[in-house]
Amino acid sequence: MAFSQDSPLLTVTTGPAPDAAGEDMTLLFLDRTTGASLGPAPGNAVMEFLLQLHTDMFPGLPGMLFLGAMAILLVVALISGVVLYAPFMRKLPFGTVRKGRNKRLRRLDQHNFLGIVALAWMLVIALTGAINAFADPLTENWRDGEIARMTDAYARTPALPPADYGSIDQAMSAAQQAIPGQSPQFIGFPGGAWSSGHHYAIFFQGDRPVTQHLLTPALVDAATGELTDARTMPVINQALMMSKPLHFGDYGGLPLKLIWAALTLATIWVLWTGIMLWLRRKPGEVERRIEEIRSGAAARASS
Template identity: 55%
Template sequence: MKRSTLRAWSGIHTWTSLICTVFMLMLCITGLPLIFHDEIDALLHSHDWQPAHPDGPLLSLDTMLDAALVNRPDHAPLFMSFDTDRPVVNVTSGPTPDAASRDMHFASFDRTSGNLVPGDEGFDVMHFILELHTDMFLGLPGMLFLGAMGVLLILAIISGVVLYAPFMRKLDFGTVRAQRSPRVKWLDYHNLLGIVTVAWLLVVGLTGVVNTLKTPIVDTWRTHALADLTAGYDDARVPTPQEMASLDAAVAQAEAAAPDMTLQFVAFPGGSWSTDYHYAIFLHGNTPLTSHIITPALVDARTGTFADMREMPWYNKALSLSGPLHFGDYGGLPLKILWAVLDVFTIVVLGTGVYLWGVRRKREKQGGGEV
């Protein structure tokens, strides 16, 4: 490689790394507990709650929706989801059907009685960490900014790989010159851990960038892929809960259309995951991979007429797969532990990169040469 080319790649690696390092450090530090989000939540929110009638029949979804609306009479229903290990229905509501996430209210209900399931009051540390990691409390602008930092990270990784080959020509793989100066020792650690984590970091970086595009992806799907389903509703308004057809009947139609799939959640009319006029009933597959790919059935919310069930476009599938892959949520606890170890390695790579840049700047000011 020519010296000028090497210098160009070095400049790309240095400046892309420096610009994104602070934010990547924040994402790695906040991402570490998020890898174990389920396990930490189980510890923080553990209680001895039992359903009112453990062996009793489950109440209908319409009854559960009514209970949620009684609990929040000034709200519109946005989402309904279901616990997998207990008879609990979760309802997210908001002051308007298109309410922002900060205005949403989440409540859980016992499906054997309709009563509220007691939640943990006070500060939710995991929710705080998740919001910081996702958008730095800035909403869509924060997500897109972190996506841009992710693109810089990918450029830093690619340029680092390009620089690694000529650097290691005279050294065996994994060499750490511990007897040399601290700068040389940490440079070797930086290069070793960087090349060890390169594939993982590319995967996490790419999936992270995809995750930051969630809002544009969902908006594109809603506006374009579902446009034909809203053609006849030009002058209609979002139906109120009192005007909506039976939710149980709508879900039954969706499940009949896909008997080999499992109900995951319901999006009500007016929200980002549905049209202004339909229930969007999302189902998922039953294998480790297809359980993360959701397929919506659309049912007219006023008449209860089944509209269509259609496969999500490729960009929605990429979004569905990116979230679990980003946090290592495919292979149980062993994979999460591996993700955590690689995350710690990445923190070391980022930290040593800043240290090496600082040492280099100091040497340049003093007029020293390279070691």
């Protein structure tokens, strides 16, 4: 059961068993103000395909780790690009595009200019992408480790049958007293992947844009409605939760997404021009480029 912070929307996931596989679950929408069912979640095959392609290219964890490695290589490429760009551009004003000379030189200047303008953004995207590549192992380690430690006292106790579940309202009240000033994000029911066999796992989120993606779980005994434990996320998981919306531009609504889209197009141009410059290089071009960099560094040292 999940709560929307921007609307009265409530999502409820149902299935044949609490630990059923994802494909056997059904996601339903309800209106919290009226209790009316809004039907199953709408699907968008194209967007789901693109998201899966961007997340793991369909192989799952191996695909995520591969993309993480590519993100790390992108960081290396960006840093090396700055190292090469800085001494060379000391001879020219910032943003110079030499239009009066050959096409290759103009393309090189455009590549350098757009690359340095979008550098900070590309570094953020690459670094957050590398962090996100480890999302599944980090999340599973936190879920299976931290939550298990929070319920050690129930480890050898049989799972609570659904007929013995207590009031969710009472459980929510106990959790809110332990974690004041935060909003409930979702509730994991006993036996599910995000809870134990005896607890409602109520996850709270911060009330500010920066903290609304950080989750704090409170485990409440489903039979008695009494709080068992509540703990903040480890630092590494906090970094993961904050990096995802930053990577996808989810902090500032549509305006930020439009900026992200424009910077993405600029990055595609930088990558494309870099590939074209490399493929169409002439004999001795690399040596001349190195000499230009050396002369730029020498000019800087003598000034």
